[in-house]
Amino acid sequence: MSISPEHSNNPSRQYSPINELTSLIIRDYLEGTPVPEEVPVDDDAPRIAVPIPELYTPCSGYDIPRSDSFPRFAPSPIPGDFISKYSWWADIVELPWVLHEAVAIELIAAILNRNGVYLQNGGIWYAMDLWMALLSASGGGRSTILKVAKDVLTEAGYDKNLVKNSFWGSAPAMQEGLSNNTEGHFYFWGELSNVLKTFDSGLFIGAKEWFTDLYDNPTVPAAKVYRTGKKKKSATAPITFDHSPRINILAASSEAWFYDHLSDSDSFGGWLPRWVFVSAGENQRSVPRPIPHDPAMRSELAQQLRRIGQLKGQAQIPEEILKDYDLWYASEQERFKSHSRRDLAEPYFGRYRGIVLKLAVIYEASSMVIESEGMPIQVSWESWDRAKQKCAEWSGNLFEMLKTGMSSIGQWQKKFLDYVGQSREGVSQNDFTRAFQTVDPKIRETNLYTLIKSRQIHQLKRKTKGKPAQIYILEESCRGRCEQCGGNGEA
Numbered sequence: 347m348s349i350s351p352e353h354s355n356n357p358s359r360q361y362s363p364i365n366e367l368t369s370l371i372i373r374d375y376l377e378g379t380p381v382p383e384e385v386p387v388d389d390d391a392p393r394i395a396v397p398i399p400e401l402y403t404p405c406s407g408y409d410i411p412r413s414d415s416f417p418r419f420a421p422s423p424i425p426g427d428f429i430s431k432y433s434w435w436a437d438i439v440e441l442p443w444v445l446h447e448a449v450a451i452e453l454i455a456a457i458l459n460r461n462g463v464y465l466q467n468g469g470i471w472y473a474m475d476l477w478m479a480l481l482s483a484s485g486g487g488r489s490t491i492l493k494v495a496k497d498v499l500t501e502a503g504y505d506k507n508l509v510k511n512s513f514w515g516s517a518p519a520m521q522e523g524l525s526n527n528t529e530g531h532f533y534f535w536g537e538l539s540n541v542l543k544t545f546d547s548g549l550f551i552g553a554k555e556w557f558t559d560l561y562d563n564p565t566v567p568a569a570k571v572y573r574t575g576k577k578k579k580s581a582t583a584p585i586t587f588d589h590s591p592r593i594n595i596l597a598a599s600s601e602a603w604f605y606d607h608l609s610d611s612d613s614f615g616g617w618l619p620r621w622v623f624v625s626a627g628e629n630q631r632s633v634p635r636p637i638p639h640d641p642a643m644r645s646e647l648a649q650q651l652r653r654i655g656q657l658k659g660q661a662q663i664p665e666e667i668l669k670d671y672d673l674w675y676a677s678e679q680e681r682f683k684s685h686s687r688r689d690l691a692e693p694y695f696g697r698y699r700g701i702v703l704k705l706a707v708i709y710e711a712s713s714m715v716i717e718s719e720g721m722p723i724q725v726s727w728e729s730w731d732r733a734k735q736k737c738a739e740w741s742g743n744l745f746e747m748l749k750t751g752m753s754s755i756g757q758w759q760k761k762f763l764d765y766v767g768q769s770r771e772g773v774s775q776n777d778f779t780r781a782f783q784t785v786d787p788k789i790r791e792t793n794l795y796t797l798i799k800s801r802q803i804h805q806l807k808r809k810t811k812g813k814p815a816q817i818y819i820l821e822e823s824c825r826g827r828c829e830q831c832g833g834n835g836e837a
């Protein structure tokens with residue numbers, strides 16, 4: 347058995363060769379361990395964790411959990427609470443547990459939405475529409491996250507009547523699908539950029555705008571009439587709607603693919619602000635063989651989802667909480683306004699002010715004791731506090747992303763600035779090139795050039811034995827040393 351570098355998503359973690367003694371210890375250990383017959387070969391499939399023998403000496407830079415008990419990073423579950431229990435239960439792969447938590451929130455949102463749960467903030471009506479994108483560095487784990495969620499839904503009996511196929515061949519096929527089912531549409535998009543590509547294809551002209559307009563929209567869409575020929579027979583039957591479709595989306599994407607497939611209209615249109623972005627950040631650990639998900643706990647989670655499926659109607663938010671919402675609103679509005687990309691940030695606030703209320707309802711559904719069908723949801727202070735906390739986290743992800751201008755180019759420039767900004771003394775040209783050696787040289791050089799031209803990166807020379815080394819440094823760290831700042835140009 348060899349340990350493949352593909353199993354690590356952490357680019358900073360380099361594999362050093364395992365020394366002979368260590369590999370013998372591993373081999374001896376593994377041979378003495380009963381291995382289940384079906385060893386999945388798929389990188390994303392659940393793998394079996396084995397305790398690491400005490401003798402094992404980790405090679406440098408390669409840490410393996412040494413304890414017999416599998417380390418979880420998700421906090422201990424709150425008794426009776428679905429979201430925290432799900433996060434804890436699912437937290438056995440390398441991706442951070444906050445992604446599982448986001449998934450659990452989306453599962454509840456989809457089920458409440460299916461049941462017509464809504465809330466009213468004065469004159470504004472909110473459905474439980476929630477479009478969520480889980481973004482992570484490229485690497486395995488995302489499809490596992492979605493599969494695990496689907497397994498719970500299936501066990502709870504929501505697979506057929508809620509999870510909908512979205513391999514549409516054309517815009518009419520998409521509209522047809524949305525016109526059919528009154529009980530909600532829950533889409534799982536394993537790679538969001540593929541859907542972005544689909545929406546940009548010729549068969550989907552105008553479809554993304556139409557789809558975008560359905561979000562939190564109580565209006566029944568107008569019938570769509572498509573004529574494909576002159577003769578009556580070849581005309582397609584009109585697509586008629588008798589309800590406003592409710593949509594929940596759980597999408598995953600590699601960050602790089604996501605940015606690469608954004609179009610200009612995405613960045614400035616209404617489509618992106620309807621999304622919640624949950625960033626995975628760095629992997630927290632190395633998990634060569636995760637333990638299997640506990641099936642007994644999955645059954646408990648499925649049962650609780652079925653109970654949550656008894657909740658219906660208008661969710662109530664007490665006046666004292668709404669007063670606190672007023673305060674939250676004023677301060678958040680100011681925060682979004684003061685973002686350096688205010689033009690991009692403000693449309694997102696238009697959604698976040700509703701999302702925080704939806705989250706309060708979702709957290710309440712997650713933790714309340716459900717005694718009977720149609721029991722009303724009454725938001726408590728605990729749920730409202732959790733909602734504010736989560737919203738702050740999600741908007742934190744968003745604010746980082748907005749610094750890219752929500753574009754592929756901006757994403758590279760942000761990465762370059764972050765890299766150069768790691769050190770107050772700057773980084774050498776060699777280190778920079780090495781760090782981004784897999785990036786298309788054209789992208790690397792043109793964006794670096796733009797950052798230098800726009801004076802976000804300054805240049806210094808550092809003396810070496812041979813040719814002086816070129817140093818890139820952030821504007822704020824230059825402190826007048828570079829020639830353009832009037833200095834002697836030396837680091």
Ligand SMILES: [Zn+2]
Binds near residue numbers: 821826827828
């Ligand atoms: Zn300077």
